[in-house]
Amino acid sequence: MTLTAAPQHGFLSRLYTGTGAFAIVGRRRLWFGITGVIVAVAIIGIIVRGFTLSIDFRGGTQVSFPVSGQVDTSQVTDVFTKAVGHAPETVQTAGSGSTETYQIAAAQLDNAQISAARSALFDAFHPRDRGGAASESSISFSDVSSTWGAQITHKALVALIVFLVIVTAYIALRFREWAMALAALASLFFDVVVTAGVYAWVGFEVSPATVIGLLTILGFSLYDTVVVFDKVEENVRGVLHTTRRTYAEQANLAVNQTLMRSINTTVISVLPVLSLMVIAAWMLGVGTLNDLGLVQLVGVIVGTYSSIFFATPLLVALKEQTPEIRRHTAKVLARRARVDAGEPADAVPLVAEVTGPAPRPSTKRARRARR
Template sequence: MSRIGALGAKLYRGDSSYDFVARRKLWYGISLLMIVISLTGLGAKGLFMGVEFQGGAVYTTPKTEMTVEQARSTAQAASGNDARVQQLGSGGLRITVTGLDTETSNETRAALAKELGIPTQQLDSDLVGPSWGEQMTSKALTGMVIFLVLVSVYLAIAFEWRMALAALVALIHDLVITVGVYAIVGFEVTPGTVVGVLTILGYSLYDTVVVFDKVKEKTGTLGKQSRHTYGELANLGLNATLIRSVNTSVVALLPVAGLLFIGAGLLGGGMLKDIALSLFVGLAAGTYSSIMIATPVVVDLKTRESTVKAHDKRVLTKRAKTLTKVGSEEDGSVDLHEEDDDADEDAEPQDAAPAGAGVVAPRRQGGTPGGRGRSRSGKRR
């Protein structure tokens, strides 16, 4: 068995574990920092919505010697709007200009064709109306809201409302970080981006549900034992699925990294990077949130319950008494009263003697049923 496999087996059996739950304030702090950075980037730069969402035109040139800067300046001068230019693997350019009507689109196309030195008909042009873009945005938001509602209902039925709330916190955490990275990097938001975001939300939810299932199994024995608190049992469940979650995430991230860094970066894959970036960031954030955020949030919510709070208090009190007793034995001064109390708690109650029963006198040693016996010399009396 490999070292990773042996470690996974130890974590699953509970022979070895890392206390993620006890260090949850650290994970909360890291997540808060990433969210602040994401929101700052989103507020400062905003999202560059593609023509599918706000209307505009997309021009695709044949192989050309025109630079990206020349194409951008020509498109902006002709249209009066901001333009995005991408280098394609075929040697052509993809020029995106948002907020154009039909007349302005034709003027921009003619200006680009003149700069390229080709007939206007050789410059491919796709015009998207703003009404269609608004429908795309509305449907994307509606689909996401329906997805979150259905997820919450399912988790509340399959587990409990606290786990459903924790899963939503993890999903929002992943969504904010992914959108913030998109804003900071400045990638164009396309339908491929929406597909990627919905995919990573589903993946994050899947990983969280697997962890919750094991946490539910471990914490199901809460009232039947007095050795572990709720947080400790939840941490055992989290450790039991740790290696599985990490392995699954690494296997999922490798092909996505290939799409992002090789397909889109080196080969100029164009729209590949729109979906690859959202998948890469979302998968990494989803793995982090399912381990570091979801279960600790459940523990914080559950420990507010009176029954769980009382159970944890009993466990900690008993543990403190045990540690005190061990320390007293090592010092040579055992607390007899404490031992008596523990013995009284562990001892089973004896049945009381029935009313009216006489006291049975002890039988004389050496006596016989007939009253005969032997003297000390051994002779029969």
């Protein structure tokens, strides 16, 4: 009996059967390099470009008025800038058809600037009230104080910290093995940094909806990691008592066995998010939903990547630093070398030097055997 390689099948066949044909863990240095580059780009975006905070966080003035005819956001920006002396932070549309409105977010405006902006917007776009008559009163201004913005920012940070503390406690209890807990937390950190980096590079506003979306996708990422690690735990149970496969190979098999499930879950999660961005934001004109849709789309994709290509390879790298895993891996490789050298497989014990000598039979079993 000799060890032979598994037959090579088509890509889809190997993907659906999950037979361990994709060497994900075996190429962990490649994935670590790619992950490092992604994190570096995200951090550069956060440092260089920073975040565009909505007025809910930093305070300011919100201007809203109904649209009369086809108006481009650049036209609204030009008119508002000439009236108040500085450009608005963002100009978005909400609603569609007769209910479509423009939402302008700007720094705090004084009474003179509000009056000038109202007159300029009315003269340029003639917004109409509910009765259909053109009226300056249809242009509404609402202020968000910097104190209120600071409170919202504080609450958002507290919510994020509490979530991370709860997740850390859950991971510590769920994965009683320190390597799994550390790998899961590192994967979660990766998801947060990359999602924040994408937001910084794109320049979308960070609003309360963004924070809610971030907490949602962190939960999704944790769920995906737990699914993969559950399979890893199942596969590596008792791995030290046999020299047929290494810990890394068993972990790689677990990733392959859950790969199709992760892909299906991601596709199912991405479709409604794309619907949110395409139908709600683009077709219906609800521009305020772009920030929520983007954070969920990026988070789902990044969470799937980290659970497959980062969390499990990192787990294996941490485990292979322990003496017992190193010794076991060496014994597995030594056994294979003897088999490749032509020694009969039956003469190469599967449990050699791993579990020690076989236990002696009990007294009752010995008497039964003598009979």
